[in-house]
Amino acid sequence: MDAVPVIDISRFDEERAEKVLDAAINVGFLWIDGHGLSKDNVRSAFNLSRQFFTLDREEKSKYPIQNNQGFAALNVEELDPSTPSDYKESFNFGADDLMNGTQNQPLPPVFTEQHDFLSSFATSCHSICLDILKFFGHALKVPGGPYFLAASHQPGASSGSTLRLLHYPAVEEEVQGDNRAGAHSDYGSITLLFQQPGSSGLEIMLPGKGWVPVPALPANDTNSAPPILVNIGDQLSYWTAGLLRSTIHRVRMPNRGQERYSMVYFCHPNDDALLEPVPSEIVRERKGRGANAAEGEVLTAGEHLRRRLAATYGWKENEDGQKQ
Numbered sequence: 376m377d378a379v380p381v382i383d384i385s386r387f388d389e390e391r392a393e394k395v396l397d398a399a400i401n402v403g404f405l406w407i408d409g410h411g412l413s414k415d416n417v418r419s420a421f422n423l424s425r426q427f428f429t430l431d432r433e434e435k436s437k438y439p440i441q442n443n444q445g446f447a448a449l450n451v452e453e454l455d456p457s458t459p460s461d462y463k464e465s466f467n468f469g470a471d472d473l474m475n476g477t478q479n480q481p482l483p484p485v486f487t488e489q490h491d492f493l494s495s496f497a498t499s500c501h502s503i504c505l506d507i508l509k510f511f512g513h514a515l516k517v518p519g520g521p522y523f524l525a526a527s528h529q530p531g532a533s534s535g536s537t538l539r540l541l542h543y544p545a546v547e548e549e550v551q552g553d554n555r556a557g558a559h560s561d562y563g564s565i566t567l568l569f570q571q572p573g574s575s576g577l578e579i580m581l582p583g584k585g586w587v588p589v590p591a592l593p594a595n596d597t598n599s600a601p602p603i604l605v606n607i608g609d610q611l612s613y614w615t616a617g618l619l620r621s622t623i624h625r626v627r628m629p630n631r632g633q634e635r636y637s638m639v640y641f642c643h644p645n646d647d648a649l650l651e652p653v654p655s656e657i658v659r660e661r662k663g664r665g666a667n668a669a670e671g672e673v674l675t676a677g678e679h680l681r682r683r684l685a686a687t688y689g690w691k692e693n694e695d696g697q698k699q
């Protein structure tokens with residue numbers, strides 16, 4: 376996909392850091408290669424996802440989404456309030472718990488039996504995100520360089536980091552228009568998006584270009600998983616006064632009879648991180664704040680997430696993060 380560059384992050388150098396920053400400023404999406412995740416790992420995760428979503432609806436509904444963890448049935452989520460709710464189902468894992476070994480979330484046997492695998496998958500995703508954040512820290516020339524942003528994304532610290540499995544069932548008739556995931560930007564710092572080879576439906580909104588499809592890249596013949604799609608979320612946009620683009624995207628599935636599986640790792644800062652512009656000359660030169668920020672208001676990452684989730688699921692949470 377020409378609009379979205381592919382960048383090999385297996386080595387850290389000036390040129391690559393500049394390319395990563397450039398893609399984040401101009402597109403908000405990039406493919407990363409040299410990420411170190413194996414094809415087998417990604418395949419196993421997709422297999423687990425398929426095992427879960429093919430369970431009876433009744434069985435899946437024993438784990439209803441609460442505090443952004445668990446199962447959201449078809450049409451529960453409404454990513455874009457101006458369009459009908461999303462004809463997709465999902466399962467969210469609290470990735471901080473998966474990483475720190477304190478599993479509080481009720482899980483079906485299909486997942487508890489593979490808990491070690493899920494923990495290691497989430498840990499790998501998080502460490503890929505830390506690698507990418509190091510490129511940004513370096514290119515933005517913040518104090519501490521590569522470690523500045525990574526330092527507020529400690530693996531296992533209390534955060535909104537989430538591993539999410541998604542299933543878009545095949546339909547024969549049009550279901551509420553073609554929008555299967557309404558237009559939205561992501562809430563965290565950066566997102567890793569896994570699609571299966573041959574899979575289509577994802578579109579991103581680019582200035583001057585409109586909606587641009589971003590189909591999965593083909594599988595390669597190495598042991599490595601194909602390049603992973605990365606996008607900038609709102610929190611990194613706040614931190615960089617809107618310099619890094621939190622690009623709006625959606626899923627449309629006009630091809631009848633096709634289903635789609637995708638997996639997403641939302642990397643979030645520690646809950647107590649303040650979403651104020653980072654001390655960078657490059658950011659200081661920039662006027663304004665990131666997407667949706669009211670003038671003069673500085674939120675913590677945890678507060679920001681609570682607000683966004685309340686809007687998405689139509690529920691409110693109290694200070695302790697309890698659903699009301």
Ligand SMILES: O=C(O)CCC(=O)C(=O)O
Pocket residue numbers: 539541556561568577624625626637638639
């Ligand atoms: O399924 C997809 O490819 C997109 C999912 C997505 O954008 C999200 O869950 O935030």
Ligand SMILES: [Fe+2]
Pocket residue numbers: 559560561624
């Ligand atoms: Fe998204």
